Amino acid sequence: MLIVGICGSPKKERSNTRLLLQKALEAAADVLSDGDSKQATTLLLDISDYEIRHCTGCDSCVRKKPCPESTHDDMPKIEEILLKADGIIISAPSYFTSVPGVLKDFIDRSRYIKMQDHQLKDKIFGAITYAGLRYGGQEHVIDILNRYAIAQGMIVVGSLGSPVKDGTFGSGALQTDEGSWRSAKDDELAIRGSQKLGIRMAELVKRLH
Numbered sequence: 555m556l557i558v559g560i561c562g563s564p565k566k567e568r569s570n571t572r573l574l575l576q577k578a579l580e581a582a583a584d585v586l587s588d589g590d591s592k593q594a595t596t597l598l599l600d601i602s603d604y605e606i607r608h609c610t611g612c613d614s615c616v617r618k619k620p621c622p623e624s625t626h627d628d629m630p631k632i633e634e635i636l637l638k639a640d641g642i643i644i645s646a647p648s649y650f651t652s653v654p655g656v657l658k659d660f661i662d663r664s665r666y667i668k669m670q671d672h673q674l675k676d677k678i679f680g681a682i683t684y685a686g687l688r689y690g691g692q693e694h695v696i697d698i699l700n701r702y703a704i705a706q707g708m709i710v711v712g713s714l715g716s717p718v719k720d721g722t723f724g725s726g727a728l729q730t731d732e733g734s735w736r737s738a739k740d741d742e743l744a745i746r747g748s749q750k751l752g753i754r755m756a757e758l759v760k761r762l763h
């Protein structure tokens with residue numbers, strides 16, 4: 555059983571979405587490993603570690619031909635890992651209420667996997683986001699990621715915590731309600747939402763396995 559997390563932030567140092575993704579994967583690993591910490595059950599990929607060229611719109615993938623860009627970049631490496639996954643979590647910051655360009659390049663280029671008869675079909679999917687502002691487009695980012703997953707044939711889940719205290723996904727903001735600033739490591743709700751997402755995904759992966 556494997557849950558793969560993709561951090562869609564272009565930065566690695568002090569990335570808020572990376573921290574939340576780590577929290578989700580740690581929580582998932584606890585559930586999947588059944589106390590055996592030696593068993594590798596999760597993997598975190600930073601999209602910024604990979605060279606991903608833009609989709610040129612050539613439609614080779616529609617004709618089920620290999621993507622011409624894939625001979626020059628790292629997309630095949632990512633695809634190979636994703637195909638092994640039972641669950642996939644993508645975390646992404648809000649960039650103008652959408653996902654960063656590096657992640658959008660990954661999304662567009664992964665059309666090849668969809669055209670190969672939905673090879674990500676039936677994998678469990680969850681999304682995490684973080685934004686600068688309290689109302690900074692978080693729900694748009696989650697929506698973009700969840701719709702992407704549905705188009706790939708994945709099964710979309712959210713975090714499942716207290717129906718009155720917890721949100722539906724891992725999400726938060728640098729800006730506090732008082733208007734001051736923090737990072738995700740001090741954002742309890744965002745951390746809890748991310749952990750709950752990891753737990754929910756791991757439980758479902760286990761059940762389906």
Ligand SMILES: Cc1cc2nc3c(=O)[nH]c(=O)nc-3n(C[C@H](O)[C@H](O)[C@H](O)COP(=O)(O)O)c2cc1C
Nearest residue numbers: 563569570571647648649650651684685686687690
């Ligand atoms: C190009 C760019 C665009 C951004 N657009 C928004 C935005 O529309 N709304 C918002 O609240 N924050 C915005 N931010 C702030 C990021 O969402 C915020 O810093 C987030 O924590 C970054 O996540 P990361 O630390 O994982 O990279 C933007 C940041 C950058 C660099």
